[in-house]
Amino acid sequence: MCRRGLSEVSPAYDVVVIGAGAAGMSAALFSAIQGAKTLLVEKTEFVGGTSALSAGSIWIPNTRHASAAGATDSAANVEKYLQQIVGNHADAALRAAFLKAGPAAIEVLENHSDVKLRAYACHPDYRSELEGAALAGRALEPLPFDGRLLGEAFKLIRPPLPEFTLLGGMMVDRIDIGHLLSSTKSIGSLVHSVRLVARYAHDKASHGRGTRLVMGNALVGRLLYSLMRQDVDILTGASLAKIIRKPDGPVTAASLTSEGVSREIGVNGAPILAGGGFNLHAGRRLAALGTEAGWSSVAAGSSGDAQDKAIEIGARLSERDVSAAFWAPASIRRRRDGSQAVFPHFVLDRAKPGTLVVDSNGRRFVNEAISYHQFALEMLAKGKSAIPAFLIADAVSVRKYGLGMVRPGGWGARAAVADGYLSAADTIEQLALRLNIDPGQLRETVDKMNLYAQTGLDPEFGRGSTVYQNHNGDASAGGANPNLGRIATAPFYAVRLYPSDIGTSSGLVTDEAARVLDAGNQPIAGLYACGNDMQSIMGGTYPGPGITLGPAIAFAYIAASDAARRVGIE
Known part of the structure; x- marks a missing residue:
């Protein structure tokens, strides 16, 4: 790898990849593996994007890791599952391309790079009650990686969220x-x-900070190390200013800008757009997502500018999605340095015994144990009365499982109450008053939940009724339902939850070769997209863990392979 300044890069490349999240890094790596001269461009100071902040889960069915984990599956089985959830909100041809290319992409990565993965022993699909769902084999994770191998390039990796680390890093x-x-x-x-x-x-x-990298940081570290070994040029702090296309013809160049200096880079094969989506877009965000930018969980840089440049030359955005974004409930806290922490509540607390979630009226409105995307969509559908919502837990639950940024064992609870991140009280009624909720109504809700904990049945929302929900509960707690437990031991705590976007689903419309399409549904020759710059093949739904990274890697492979063919590389 050569990390260069704009004035130092070559005047032309076979492939220029815009954006250095997992999608862009994968596209650059696949291009280099196939022999293409490749430039990777990132506008921030770090590589990794939102992928570096994530769990690093990769949803690709039917890889060799699935059989190694003892899972039996088939493309027909996966398609049956996806059709029930995604339906017509995305092109079935894209799903078919993903299911075919995904396992091949993993083979190439593991045979020709330092990206090494394994299947989770058990990680159920999020709609485990549906036909075709799997309990294991589809979700992969990166093996831990020693960041010291990167040398000075270790500083290029976007650090994880501090709240997901221990002991300060x-x-x-x-x-x-x-x-x-x-x-x-x-x-x-x-x-x-x-x-x-x-x-x-x-x-x-x-x-x-720690150099033993896990989860999303491990994936990014492995991709970066592999790019270094392939001698890929990496340009950070540079933005895409313009995509240059011949009139009604192919894309021939990309104009890049860095520190006020612009330069045109010729592209023999194609630019591949992987800029991370438009979560932080100044104009489109409010209209498409309708929530505050301060609630977003994405990394800096996901501002949709690469999509804008594609739209300027005739590209268009998808409009079929159930939702324009992927979501999770998140709690918000001011850090000591004045920055804002947005903490996604994925699986660590909502589904555990001894918790419940209420709206501003003190009533439950959702099954607390469903997937984070479904949960946040319920918040958005409910509207103002559920934004914020309140995640409530008793002392036993907080001690065993933590609560948001408070660690298991209750570590940090006192400070969290002092700075207002948590509310606490000795009785449910007192807690209600501190949350501006009717005390009688909250007491009634808690009493109902305590009854459900005894019977093991939630007649209101069916909490704990699927394998996925049970997986995120605690069977060792000894209750009748691993997702239900009494809320009875003081002090009682509450944290405020907001709908946080974790990535965009609506993106540039492409065909199954990842070629960007124009208004007439024709490919713009020499222009590709993958990751969140490309329309989601899940159509704004969230069927399982890693359904953004899996397709990102698969279509990075597809795009790189097609771009290589454009310059005569097979």
Whole structure:
């Protein structure tokens, strides 16, 4: 890899990739593996985009990892599942292309790069009650990566959210968390935990944060290391100013801008747009998403400017999606340095026993254990009375599972109450008053939930009625339903939840070769899109873990392969 300034890059490349999230990095890597001279362009100072902040889950069915995990599946089975959820909100031809190319893309990555993955032992599809759903095999995760291998390039990786690290910068995954929680009960877990902390102490002194990368940071680290070994040119701090196209002909160049200097770069094959979507777009965000930018969980840089440049030469955006974005409920807190933390509540607390969610009237309005995307859509559908919503838990639940940014064991609860992130009270009625909720109504809601915990049945919303929901509960709690538990032990806590966009679904319309289409549904020769710059093949639905990264990697492979053919590389 050569990290260059704008004045130092070559005058022409076979492939120029715009955006260095997982989609763009994958497109650049696939292009380089196929022998194309490749430039990767990122407008921020970091590579990784929102992918670096994510769990790094990749939903690609029928890879070799599925069979290794003992899962049996088929493309027909997956299509049956997706058709029930996505339906006509996305092109079926794109789904078919994804299902065919996805396993091949994983083979290429693992055979020709340092990207190494494994299947989760158990990670159910989010609509596990539907025919064709799978409990394991479709969701992959990156293996942990040693960031020290990157040398000075380690500084290029976007750091994880501080709230998802321990001790000020130590990254942990689900395996580490299990060992840390069991360190007082198991010698093996104690040894694992001691080694983890000792490694981090050394990293902190030498690198300022942990170099043992997991989840999204591990995926980005592995992609970056692979790009380095392929000698791909990487240009950071540079934006796409214009896509240059012959009249009614192919794209021939890309105009880039960095620090007030512009330069035209010739493109023999194609630009591939992977700018991360339009979550932070100054004009389109409000109209398409209808929520405040301060609630967004995406990384800086996802401002839709690459899409805008494509629209200028005839591209168009999809309009079939159930939702223009993907969502999660999130809590918000001001950090000590004055920045704002937006913490997505994916699976760690909402579905656990001893919790419930109410609107401003003190009534439940949603099954707390459904997927984060479905949950946030319910908030948006409910409107102002559910924004914010209130996630309530008792002392037992907070001690066992944490609550948002408060860690299991209740670590940080006192500070969270002091700065207003959490509300706390000795009785449900007092908590209601602090939340400006009718005390009698909240007491009635809590009493109902306590009854449901005894019977194991939630007649209102069916909480705990699917395998997916149970997976995120706690079967070891000993209740009749792993997602239900009594809310009875003071103090009682509440955190405010807001609908947070975690990526856009609406994107540039493409064909199954990832070629960007114009208003007449014809390909714009020499222009491709993938990741969140491309329309989602899920049509604004969220069928399982990693349904953004999986298609991003698959269509990065498709785009790179087609672009390589344009310059005679097979």
